[in-house]
Amino acid sequence: MxxxxxxxxxxxxxxSISKQALMAIHKAESGxxxxxxSAADIIAYLFEKELPLASEQWPSDDRHRFILSKxxxxxxxYAAAEKKAWLEKDASLSLRKLDSLVQGHxxxxxxxxxxxxxxxxxxxxxxxxxxxxxxxYQQSSSRVYVMLGDGELQEGQVWEAAMxxxxxxxxxxxxxxxxxxxxxxxxxxxIMGLExxxxxxxxxxxxxxxxNGHDFDQISQAVAQARECKNKPTVIIxxxxxxxxxxxxxxxxxxxxxxKLSDQNLQQALADLxx
Numbered sequence: 001m002x003x004x005x006x007x008x009x010x011x012x013x014x015x016s017i018s019k020q021a022l023m024a025i026h027k028a029e030s031g032x033x034x035x036x037x038s039a040a041d042i043i044a045y046l047f048e049k050e051l052p053l054a055s056e057q058w059p060s061d062d063r064h065r066f067i068l069s070k071x072x073x074x075x076x077x078y079a080a081a082e083k084k085a086w087l088e089k090d091a092s093l094s095l096r097k098l099d100s101l102v103q104g105h106x107x108x109x110x111x112x113x114x115x116x117x118x119x120x121x122x123x124x125x126x127x128x129x130x131x132x133x134x135x136x137y138q139q140s141s142s143r144v145y146v147m148l149g150d151g152e153l154q155e156g157q158v159w160e161a162a163m164x165x166x167x168x169x170x171x172x173x174x175x176x177x178x179x180x181x182x183x184x185x186x187x188x189x190x191i192m193g194l195e196x197x198x199x200x201x202x203x204x205x206x207x208x209x210x211x212n213g214h215d216f217d218q219i220s221q222a223v224a225q226a227r228e229c230k231n232k233p234t235v236i237i238x239x240x241x242x243x244x245x246x247x248x249x250x251x252x253x254x255x256x257x258x259x260k261l262s263d264q265n266l267q268q269a270l271a272d273l274x275x
Contacts, residue, residue, distance in 0.1 A: 061142070
C-alpha cells in the first residue's frame with residue numbers, strides 16, 4: 001500500500017507532468033495530449049518509485065530500464081525527466097523543434113537517457129524484450145519496464161515479442177498497457193477489438209494483473225507482483241482515461257493527436273488539472 005503522504009507526492013508529480021506536457025504541446029502547436037495524460041499516473045509512479053537511481057547510475061549496466069513504446073506520448077515522459085533533473089527545467093518546451101533534445105518521438109540520437117527510439121508501434125516492445133533477454137543472459141538484477149498503447153496491440157509484432165518473452169521466461173520484463181480504449185480516430189472496439197485481452201495474455205503464458213491505472217495503491221501492488229513473479233513475464237492491464245483530468249478531453253478520440261491546443265484550450269486544461 002502507498003501511504004497518504006506518498007499518494008499526495010505522486011499526485012503532485014502526475015499533475016505537474018501533465019501540465020508541463022500540455023504546455024509543451026501548446027508551444028509546439030502539435031502533439032498527442034490524450035494519450036500523454038492517460039499515462040501520467042503510471043509514469044509518475046515508475047519515475048518516483050522504480051527508477052529513482054537511473055539518472056545517477058547512467059550509463060551503468062545496473063540501472064532499471066523504461067521504454068515508452070507508445071512513443072507519441074513522449075511529452076509526459078520528457079516532463080517526468082525534468083522533474084528528476086534528467087533534463088534542464090523547461091527543456092520540454094522545445095518539443096518537436098529541429099535538433100531539439102526532445103523530439104516528437106523518443107530518440108536515442110537526441111536524448112541520451114532514452115533507452116530506445118520509438119514511435120513505429122510495436123517496435124519499442126520488441127526492443128524491451130531483447131533488452132530483458134540480454135540482461136537475463138548476463139544474470140543482471142536489472143528490470144525492464146515498457147509501456148504500450150492499446151491500439152499498439154493491433155500490431156502483429158507485439159504478439160511475436162510476447163510469445164518470445166514467455167518462451168525465455170523473462171521475469172525481469174514488465175509490460176504495462178495504457179488501456180484507455182481509444183486510438184487515433186475512434187475506439188479500439190470499432191477499429192480492431194482487443195477483447196478478451198486478459199485471456200489473450202494468459203494464453204501467451206504471461207502473468208497478468210488488471211488494475212485501475214489511476215489508482216496508486218493498485219499500481220504499486222501490480223508492480224510488486226511483477227517483481228515477485230518468477231519464470232514468466234508480467235503484463236499490467238491498466239484501465240485508464242484518455243485525456244485524464246481535463247474535462248473536454250476525457251474519453252474523446254478527438255484529442256488523441258496530432259492536435260493544436262489553442263490558448264483557451266490550454267488555460268482551461270490547466271485549470272481543470274488544478275481543480
